[in-house]
Amino acid sequence: MSVLVATLVLFGAFLLLLFLGVPIAISIAVSALATMLLVLPYDQASFxxxxxxxxxxxxxxxxxxxLFILAGNIMNNGGIAGRLIRxxxxxxxxxxxSLAQTNVMGNMLFGALSGSAVAAAAAIGGTMNKAQEEQKYPKGFAAAVNIASAPTGLLIPPTxxxxxxxxxxxxxxxxxxFMAGVVPGxxxxxxxxxxxxxxxxxxxxxxxxSPSRGEVARITLxxxxxxxxxxxxxxxxVxxxxxxxxxxxxxxxxxLVLSLLYRGLTWAxxxxxxxxxVATSGIILFLIAASSAMSWVMAYTGIPQAISEALLSVSGSVIVVFLLMNLILLVIGTFMDITPAILIFTPIFLPIVTDLGMDPVHFGVVLIFNMCIGTMTPPVGSVLFVGVSVARTTIEKVAPALVPYLLALVVLLLIVTFVPVLSLGLPGLLGLL
Structure with missing residues (x-):
């Protein structure tokens, strides 16, 4: 079996199943099984x-x-979001x-605590939207600010x-x-x-x-x-x-203790x-299980090496290869959620970038930054749809206001890619590399 045939079967079956509306975890597992059937009998391949x-x-x-998913959900329902907003x-x-700026800062704080961009967009955006409506903020502008800032929690630890x-x-x-994500986040x-x-x-x-000194002290405490x-x-x-x-x-x-003290969490x-x-964890763990099988199948059939050789054959320039990698990851992020994207494309791109001198920690930040941008873009951008929903508006109205943020973040992505010290400086300073 040639690597080309394995690649076509693996990714062809995967994309076909996605197009037919099959859940992504099942699509991954079935495409991995289909590829193994090229070299093994059904009973051995399935085993x-x-x-x-x-x-x-x-x-x-x-x-x-x-556990982090559970912690994030407790925070989302335990009265913590309102205190962080204030x-x-x-x-x-x-x-x-200032309300838009508060939305950004609130998303950074809450996202860092919960590790969930969707939770931040719902909790902070849902609360801030009412206040912004009262002060006549344009709906598209308010939603765009919330959508663009919610994914910061995917970079700022713990995540x-x-x-x-x-x-x-x-x-x-x-x-x-964790430390590498602090500065880029x-x-x-x-x-x-x-x-x-x-x-x-x-x-x-x-x-x-301006609040009084007493209010500042009370809100801070x-x-x-x-x-x-x-x-x-x-x-x-650390x-x-x-x-x-x-x-x-x-x-x-x-x-849990904090939410009970705040009386924001009832038994119900x-x-x-x-x-x-439990439901969210089950979905993610099944995704990880299926993606682990796909990663092994790719390694067994030599797909990552073939993709590496093909990408490096385009140009020997580190700059060109890194630009192509970011372009591919940005496109992937538009139709794939962050967890399966990490699981599938880390084994493909990590060997390429390490051969070109990029530290694996640096690549992790670049990969997740790409996926952060992907959460804001259709057709599968989870943060985009949550942000539009809590703002009670439409994608058509939000899209023009969101474009400047996307362009600015893509520029920042390239800076983070080509200036490693932004990611590696802090962990290096702490002796973690």
Whole structure:
């Protein structure tokens, strides 16, 4: 069997099944099985695929993923979002279009705590949308700001995306990845704030009134327990006090206690949170299992090496190859969610970029940054659809306002790609590389 035939069968079957509306995890598993049938009888091929699916989720580290999902869902329902919004407003209240700036800062804080762009877009955007409507903010502008800033939490730690990438990339340090995402994640939020500032000046949007010193102290103290979660979990993992999985467990306990103290979580809402977390975790773990089988099949048939040779044959220039890689990943991000994209394309691109001198930690940041942009774009952009829904508007109205943010973020992506110190400086300074 030639590598070309294996590639055509694997990706041809995968795309065909997606086109027919088959769930992505099943599409991945079936396409992996179809490829193995080219070289093995059905009973052996099915056994190998199931074995690789099982081994793909036999990992203690992977337990961090459902635990972080549960922590994020508890925060989303436990009264934490409102406190973070009020704290964010203290930091941005004097800027033009202060409610939009508060939306960005709130997404950065809440996204970092929950590790979920969709949760941030729903919780922060849903709350801020009412206030922005009252102050006559254009709906398209308000929705675009929320959509563009919600994915910052996928880069600012703690985030499950880096944990998934670490597993697929062969045990790249989670601590290093967490620290590598800090600067690009903050820069992503700042870029959105700059574009929002320009638009706010153009629309002559109002500033918030200055709070009294007493209000500043009260709001800060109210938000402080939530903010300490980042320091507790990320700091503990980076210093080595506990593993990522143990840190995720601590995050669940901390968020649960905090939500109960805030009286934002009832027994009925806790049941809904647990059911929702189980459902989401089941989907993601099945995706990981299926993608593990596909990754093994690709390695067995030599597909990554063939793609690497084809890409390098286009040009020997590092700049050209990195530009092509980003272009491919940006296109992939438009129709594939972040978890399957990490699982499928890490084994393909990681060998290429490491051969060209890119650090695996740096590549992890670049890959996830690409997928962050993908969450904002149709046809599968989860953050786009949530942002449009909470703003009670349409994609047609949001799209023109969203374009400047997308262009600015693509420019930042290229800067992060070609300036490694933005990703590697902090983990290097902390001795994590």
């Amino acid at each position: 190998v695929v199931m074995q690789k699916m099982n081994s793909g989720i036999e990992s203690f580290t992977l337990l961090a993923v459902p 704290f964010a407003q203290l930091l941005t209240g004097r800027l033009p279009g 499950a995306a880096f944990i998934v990438y670490s597993m697929i990339a062969g045990g790249v340090s989670i601590s290093a990845l 903050i820069l992503m939020g700042l870029v959105v704030m700059v574009v929002a500032f320009v638009h706010a000046r153009r629309y002559d949007l109002p500033r918030s009134s 109210d938000a402080l327990p939530s903010l300490l979660l980042i320091l507790l979990v990320v700091g503990g993992i 210093v080595g006090v506990f593993t990522a999985t143990e840190g995720a467990g601590i995050a669940v306990l901390y968020c 809402s806790l049941q809904r949170v647990l059911i929702s977390s």
